[in-house]
Amino acid sequence: xxxxxxxxxxxxxxxxxxxxxxxxxxxxxxxxxxxxxxxxxxxxxxxxxxxxxxxxxxxxxxxxxxxxxxxxxxxxxxxxxxxxxxxxxxxxxxxxxxxxxxxxxxxxxxxxxxxxxxxxxxxxxxxxxxxxxxxxxxxxxxxxxxxxxxxxxxxxxxxxxxxxxxxxxxxxxxxxxxxxxxxxxxxxxxxxxxxxxxxxxxxxxxxxxxxxxxxxxxxxxxxxxxxxxxxxxxxxxxxxxxxxxxxxxxxxxxxxx
Numbered sequence: 001x002x003x004x005x006x007x008x009x010x011x012x013x014x015x016x017x018x019x020x021x022x023x024x025x026x027x028x029x030x031x032x033x034x035x036x037x038x039x040x041x042x043x044x045x046x047x048x049x050x051x052x053x054x055x056x057x058x059x060x061x062x063x064x065x066x067x068x069x070x071x072x073x074x075x076x077x078x079x080x081x082x083x084x085x086x087x088x089x090x091x092x093x094x095x096x097x098x099x100x101x102x103x104x105x106x107x108x109x110x111x112x113x114x115x116x117x118x119x120x121x122x123x124x125x126x127x128x129x130x131x132x133x134x135x136x137x138x139x140x141x142x143x144x145x146x147x148x149x150x151x152x153x154x155x156x157x158x159x160x161x162x163x164x165x166x167x168x169x170x171x172x173x174x175x176x177x178x179x180x181x182x183x184x185x186x187x188x189x190x191x192x193x194x195x196x197x198x199x200x201x202x203x204x205x206x207x208x209x210x211x212x213x214x215x216x217x218x219x220x221x222x223x224x225x226x227x228x229x230x231x232x233x234x235x236x237x238x239x240x241x242x243x244x245x246x247x248x249x250x251x252x253x254x255x256x257x
């Protein structure tokens with residue numbers, strides 16, 4: 001019975017991921033190609049502008065910049081998709097009885113698929129650049145991707161419910177993510193900032209995750225492991241608390257659709 005229930009949930013999740021994918025790129029001429037074009041175009045503009053400035057800031061600037069953009073895009077997509085996960089599935093939720101967290105998971109998996117596609121592009125760039133990741137550092141990078149997923153999932157439990165009642169949250173989140181782009185060392189190295197600003201920027205979880213990922217992929221080194229572990233614990237707590245909040249409130253949001 002439990003195996004059958006698990007199979008049914010898995011099949012439903014797969015179908016919802018397909019539905020989310022189709023809805024997101026419906027009537028789009030280039031379709032899912034935008035998944036690749038969005039970070040690549042951002043990368044192209046920033047690379048052309050900054051690659052000639054101080055020798056591109058740092059060694060392996062191509063990988064440094066592209067990896068930062070890919071991880072930022074992953075977080076941005078996860079937050080925005082997760083926040084709209086319930087609202088965009090309203091037409092299904094009102095008709096079919098199923099665990100609502102599956103609708104949320106389908107949106108976040110779509111963001112994970114996007115980053116997986118972009119990481120393939122990163123591999124192409126890596127093949128032309130002198131980087132030296134190790135087996136352990138690659139595993140560490142995979143762990144970081146998992147921490148991001150749990151963190152965004154935990155946030156989405158709250159934001160998906162709040163958005164149904166407060167539609168302005170989408171605009172607020174868009175503005176916050178734009179500010180976060182500049183408050184994170186994506187196209188500039190952390191070291192160029194005065195020390196007091198470095199300490200402030202390091203309070204940004206995305207800074208820790210991106211810096212740790214760069215060390216792992218470019219140099220094969222494990223940095224910020226204590227901070228990443230603490231972020232994992234925080235993400236896990238946020239996930240557990242958010243799950244309870246979601247289950248308590250999701251049944252009452254239908255009236256706001």
